Amino acid sequence: MSEMTTETATGGCMRVAIGDGDSGFVQVLCKRLDRLGWEHRVLTGTVPVERLVAMRLGALVLDLALLGPGAWEYLERVTRELPALPVVVCTGQSTVSQRVRGLRMGADDWLTKPCHPEELIARIEAVTRRRRQAEGPGTEVVLAGEIEVRPDQFQVFAHGASIDLTRREFELIQLLAAAEGRVLEREEIYQRVWGYTMAHGDRSVDVFVRKLRSKLQVASPDWNYIHTHFGVGYRFAAQQAGAEREALRAPIAEAAPEPGPAPGAVQAPPPEPARDVRLLA
Amino acid sequence: MSEMTTETATGGCMRVAIGDGDSGFVQVLCKRLDRLGWEHRVLTGTVPVERLVAMRLGALVLDLALLGPGAWEYLERVTRELPALPVVVCTGQSTVSQRVRGLRMGADDWLTKPCHPEELIARIEAVTRRRRQAEGPGTEVVLAGEIEVRPDQFQVFAHGASIDLTRREFELIQLLAAAEGRVLEREEIYQRVWGYTMAHGDRSVDVFVRKLRSKLQVASPDWNYIHTHFGVGYRFAAQQAGAEREALRAPIAEAAPEPGPAPGAVQAPPPEPARDVRLLA
DNA sequence: TGCGGCTGTGAAGATCCGGTGATCAGCACT
């Protein structure tokens, strides 16, 4: 049951950079990483720290031998400038004092070659686990229109201010926002938010959609976020109230961040609550 | 230099428990730990998890050989119930698959004996460093409203006067303040303050929140600091009592009464700037 | 155009959750 989940909390999959000169080892390792679905990049030398930043790595594997004489210096620079980046040194024969030095310098683990790729992976997981632990099961943050859904904090922000939602309301908007642009059926929504199958005639989803709409209306009056699909369910998509248009039958309605017109534009008293276009052929 | 403070967020200096049967190795190790000023305890067998909790450890060193047949089970139990506790397995000969199993199970590092005490210490430091960092900067002073949380002194000040808090109370406010603006779930709070997983129905967090609120109320009557998120947890944010700031958190304001823009009205919520930006996630 | 079904809306009741005060055990110190 130690079968571990390869999915990481950081949204997609784990991203690892490997700085190692042993091409045979790297090849085997990469094959294994592929099977796990981890993204990986092989570094051929000392990559500038800024480049490492750009890679948005989840972990870094380094063979000090590859780096040549400036290896220690480089290791120190990396650990100093990217303290959040887990670093596993995987290198050939070494003395105790070298290992101690490396670990004190900021490396998270030190593995001596020859080593088994599986152990290296397990050690990467171990150091990464510690870091993930604090970040929680944060799925992706969703930005749409004027609001921001933060699954990691149980909060939704509008203009940077928190919108007070109950747990159910939050779970509902999180589900909808995660499926941005797609229509979700009531049954599926109920199933995934409430956890069990919806009884026939249950209107809970409708009621909560109404509550959500109400709160979103207060926080972000010029936008509509939740659209009804008659006879089907609901769809989440940011849409500015004034703009009557929405890409008709676009399968993936992309959240248009700035639909042209000036933001503070004329917002007449909305007895005309911008009825969304119903497709559903 | 890597001269680190032995201070941990949980109190005095680093506290380590060693479960190892090799008395010679333990003796050498302890002598070294003494010189470092680390507190240490030697365990002679499988200590119940509750006892480990009571020790308020900073790290645990385990020799699986000492634990006998139930070693794996014990390791799993420890890592499951005390996920915040860094565990370094230091044991005799082992196969790759054993090491992988241990690491996957939750151990943070695996060292094969014979090993040098200095390396073991360096590895303990490494995993502890990673954990401290993941838990956030526990040493940073937090200023909010009229109070000041000083993790370095275990004190909270209001108007410069110290507020008398107990250990738990302080750890709680420190945790909340460090996550200023974010909602923390009860489970997570309990996990990180009490150190083990929260039993179902436990109200300890609530009770301590109440104590904290009570003391903060006395020291800083015009402010609210700890906000309840129903069904979720708590959020720390300084908020002046009189001012009806955070206009967006009105409970279900019905249909917007004044669609007229009311420009100057709800704008720029100053007490909610704490949106952390996580790069290099 | 009219009808049946689906959805929006408001409210009432049931249910759940968190605030509050009190009690009790463990511990350090006197």
Added chain:
DNA sequence: AGTGCTGATCACCGGATCTTCACAGCCGCA
């Protein structure tokens, strides 16, 4: 042993939340 403090647990209560219902309005279709 006595005292004072800390922390754990409990029961109760008020209020927030969730469910359910009835009705009104809207949509699709014949």
